[in-house]
Amino acid sequence: MIDGTSESPKVSVVVPAYNSGPHIEKLVDSLLRQSMPASRFEAVFVDDGSTDGTPARLDALAAAHPHLRVVHIENSGWPSRPRNIGVAHARGEYVMFVDDDDWLGDEALERMYGYGATHGADVVIGRMAGHGGRGVPRELFRRNRADATLANSPLIDSLTCHKMFRRGFLDEHELRFPEGWPRRLEDHRMVVRAYLLSKRTCVLSDYTCYHHNRRDDSGNVTAGRLDPQEYFTALRETLDVVDAHVEPGPLRDRLHRRWLRHQMLDRLRGRRLLEAPAEWAEQVAAQVRDIIRERFAAGVAAGLPPMYRILAHLAERDRLADLRRLAEWERTLRAAARIEGHALAGSTLTLTVAAWLESGDGPVAVGRDGDRDLLVLPVADVPAELRDVTTALGAGRVDVVARHQEGGDEVFLPVTSTVERVVGPDGTAHAVHRGTVTVDYRTVNAGRTAGTWRLKARVTSLARTQDVRLPLLVRCAADGATPRVVDETAFLFRLRQVVRRRVPAGLLVRPSPRGRRG
Template sequence: MAVKVSVVVPVYNPGAYIDDCIASILRQSLPSDEYEAIFVDDGSTDGTADRLDAVAAQHDNITAIHIPNSGWPGRPRNVGIEAAAGKYVYFVDNDDWISDEALERLYDYAERNGADVVVGKIVGHGKGKYVPRYQFARNVDDASLTDGGNNPPLLGLLSPHKLFRRSFLDEHEIRFPEGRRRLEDHVFVMEAFLQAKRMSILSDYPCYHWMSREDATNASFAPADPVVYYRAVRDVLDVIDKHTAPGLQRDRLYLHWYRSNVLQRMRGKAWVEGRDPHVRETFSEVHRLASERFGPGVTGLLPGRFKPLSRSLMAGRLDLVAAQAAIENGLKADVVLDSIEATPAALRLSVSATMSYADGTPVRLIERGGTISWQPPPPLAGEPTILADDLDFTSEVAATKLSLVLRHRGSLVEYEVPLRLQEQTRVIDDALIIAPRGTVVIDPATVAIGSELEAGTWDTFIELRSCGWVSIRRLSRVGGRPIIGRRMVEPYTTDVGNLSLRVTDFAHPKPRNVQPVPPAPHNRGPSRRRVHITNLMKRALPGWALRWLRRFRSR
């Protein structure tokens, strides 16, 4: 049987963390003769080499290759590509793991769509492993870098954990930069994205589990030297220049790196104080980069809060950058669950939120002549460096979004459901405040991107996005009653007063979309407060279901 997928794993001193990776690869639903795993050991000194040799001796589809230490994942990945026999190559890091059906689903989706690249859903675990939910909001058979306007889903996460057609990589001579190179994966992925004839996004199954390790064993965990890091950003921009002409497409691609790798990093306590030598060195480097590479075509696309921040950066005003960091430090959404209603088929929530500063004061806007402008507190208020156009948030206010986020407590798989908004702002003391109010319906049969919500406990969050600000808060308070269909969805209050949903399947089928995290984390059990079944539901349920439900509630 021809090999369908080659899994390439660069390895360096992972210790016991590699056990989860190996186990997940061996659990794949594809027959073992239809996939292979190539572990390329980059000179490990912790006994991993012997461990890999032992696994390879036990499994015909496992290969261990040993190379002298290169110091970075690029060289091992390239060695793995050259050794791969599969039609597709899938990159996995040695301390991460993949879900049981990942290879089968990725391969089938690639074949169905004729894709050169498939981006499978990634689940982030722990600090620093943030995965933008908008990237995996839905399946996309034919994805493009022009999708989503200024925010293409393909650019949401540029890690290499994707499926690539091997012949496509060879045809275009796409390989990873070797040596100690920051953002070497961004260079590789952008070379592929800009030359692929067809790309797809598989969102309805969590393929890849991206792990954060407390002992900082991840390869690029160490803080980056600003000069080295932003030299790497220039390398990525050079790839974009190579494959695009000057104009809107290039500007939109540039916008991603300007917003995510430059402006978004200028926040937090260190930037509030502005005295840290690393902050000053970083500011000097990003000021030089911004002046060289991000012209009016890029800055003109910036949304909301990024406009005054960019103006301060371009002017070389670290004091103003620090002032905005101080104003925005602790900015949050104050969220209220206004009501919760249940029907035999769905759960309906009414939610309102207000964007506020750390002291609880709402973010103030003012409307004059159809223009809505941010009124920043001092010292930005009245600062001549910041122009009126920089504070014009009219279009950003109109794009305010409120979403319900469901997060499985075991696997951390997330699904996002936008609320239908009745309003986005309201007037207080002659000022507009960002205060969206809306409703959302949770249908357990379809909420998981058209699929059923799997059994387990799902924690609820509300995310408010407006004017470049993002805040996600736990949803509190409980009400409603169980929903009976193929699933029982029972709202309950946790020990600390937050709202969660316990989803139970009467038939107890094997979960398909949710995998346990190895090893399973210890979670504090939910509160014993429960929602009572009404007499109407008692009459509606068959006797076997009532007996099962009584046993469940007595636990």
């Protein structure tokens, strides 16, 4: 019985909870604000043997709100078992997995269920926003996708379980989270199997449904404490899922490439490698080497972007010292951008941005070898074909993204992007990417524009993507209202002028040129 009716809920939200403390309150508040009526959804909290006040808090919620339920279990130490138990207790047509320190957009359940039911989806993915430095997929949410597959969209970028699954689909294929050892990558093993079995997967991109948070006190396992043997055993099992459903060929290579990039090579680059304990890095490098040699076809590494091709080459050949040298260089890489012009005519914003990739004191350089552009690296004995960035240099672009300061929503603004190859006096070259935005700001985010929006450039150059903040804010007094643009560069200039007039010259301290960035 739910809210006085015998109707089964349309959605069951399953939440594993362990020592959640006050961090669960944002989720609770978002559940109580849902636009979907309480009679049409339920939340099943599975308390994984918490030792703080979480059990009492959940029991009080369940007593006050009939559509919020609690199951208490002995501590399992990992989210898989609580999620599986939550599914066993769920009564909804769809099951939505949510973590206890994340939260939902107010219309998330109604919109995701409506989109999924309309299209007969087995899996529904709602647009995500990251908080506290939490990364979320971006390219996947450029537009709504009523029939997304691993072949026609970047679904593989989204492997966390924070999605809506049709309950009958989960039961038909016995889709559950793996319990026992290894416990790592349990999301990946379940979700990639779901993608491969799903008859229809929908991506809802015009509303931020899921807010993914990174807590400062979450106790996430760091690189130094991650057990390489357990982790890469789980990764091999994930590859087994792919291999069981996808024949050898371009699609399998593309899927394998996802784990090679993000779960393997990203651990051997930049700060992540340099700040890791030496013994741990050696163990990870050995695991990466073995998987490349044993599991991946030649087409996997060959299809990587240039920097990853080089990393894979060094890793496969046990060149850990050279990986460290490359990491030192990569640590200095950053995106840079400047606004070349902006104007607001009524509600139409026009903006031109130039952006590039920098390393050290200047743009990332490439040298010319015949008709090829070759990346200039601090590592010797890297074949020219791996350093060839001719295609990548021309394929780069700059996007302009608006991020809502209050809510965390991110939307791509429509942009026309071009690239210019600039040759320096020493004969080396670099790419400058220009993007021009022209948009009626009242239409941004489907008209939900109230608040302050910070603009940033998303630079993709040499197949590397990085964000850089632009000194522009767009403020809207209400949804669909005519915007106001704040140029922070002009504001700071005026502020300095005021300070100079009011503060005696001898008290002003000029910043060191070495501490400034363009």
